[in-house]
Amino acid sequence: MIAIIGLVVGIVLGVLVQPDVPAVLQPYLPIAVVAALDTLAGGLRASLDGAFDAHVFITSFLFNVAIAAFLVFLGDQLGVGAQLSTAVIVVLGIRIFSNAAAIRRLLFRS
């Protein structure tokens, strides 16, 4: 519950304050956001499975975001930034969909 409140408050804050994204972070923020959404979906599924662990969630959240950003950074350095970004987005998208599917199966049996 606190998570949802935090999400809503964060969006409202972001719209109201309109923070400026530092130029250094700009290429990584979209990927990081998608990674975080993936982690969020994973966390919800885990809690419905009864296997939710806050510590696991926090570490995986930070790790996923960091790794996604790092992959994009690495891709930029290698000159394949656009392609690697696409790859990361595709993988994360697949994960989000499969997590959502699992949650749906848990909540609605048929």
Add this chain to the structure above:
Amino acid sequence: MSDGTRTPESPEQQREVWRRLRETLRPQATASQLIVGLLCLLLGISIAAQVRQGDDSLDGVSQQELVRLLDESGRHMADLEVENAELEDTLETLTSGQEGDEAARSAAEKRLEDLEILAGTAPAQGRGIVVSIDDPAGGVRSATLLGVIQELRNAGAEVIEIDDVRVVASTAVTTADDGALMVDGTELEAPYTVRAIGDPAVMEPALRIPGGAADSVAADGGTLAVVADDDVRIEATVPLEEPEHTEVVK
């Protein structure tokens, strides 16, 4: 990805899942829940910031993308340059074509004017001379008047008029039954006035050549007076007759 997830098989298990959902959604003021909330807060801010960032089209575009965009606009510009050059060419062609048409038209107009003056279908004006031939005795013969006309033509007269009759290529000078002079069938009355457009300095002496036109008129008992005029107006015209038997050789 759904390997680890057990699909509930009985209503009890189903209820258990819903209970877990309610439990998850229930606020719990534990430290880990607070951290999760904080992370979600950060996520929300990021989403909002990113969504807003998306409005500025070129911000946050990777270097590669920028190079591609620059490339694309460069190519686009080159295409437009080529198109521009083509259009300039077309414009030039059309303009010069128009100029050519204009020149041809004015040349044709000029030629038409020349021909109209030569054929006697248009009024004319210019410097020239006015010749008055007085013939109190009525002795001036048609041949004498023709001689005056010929002399004027020799001296370069471009347009000639006798009284109110235009003298053209087909003009005839004849004598009527009563002895009066006729030009193209129009009877003349003395004194006769001959207007000629041309160089007065040439035509005047030409008429006065000893044994020439002036002397012929004097021999017929008439007098011939010449006055130079800077603006001789010849209003008489002849109708143009369509050639009946003649065609232009093509």
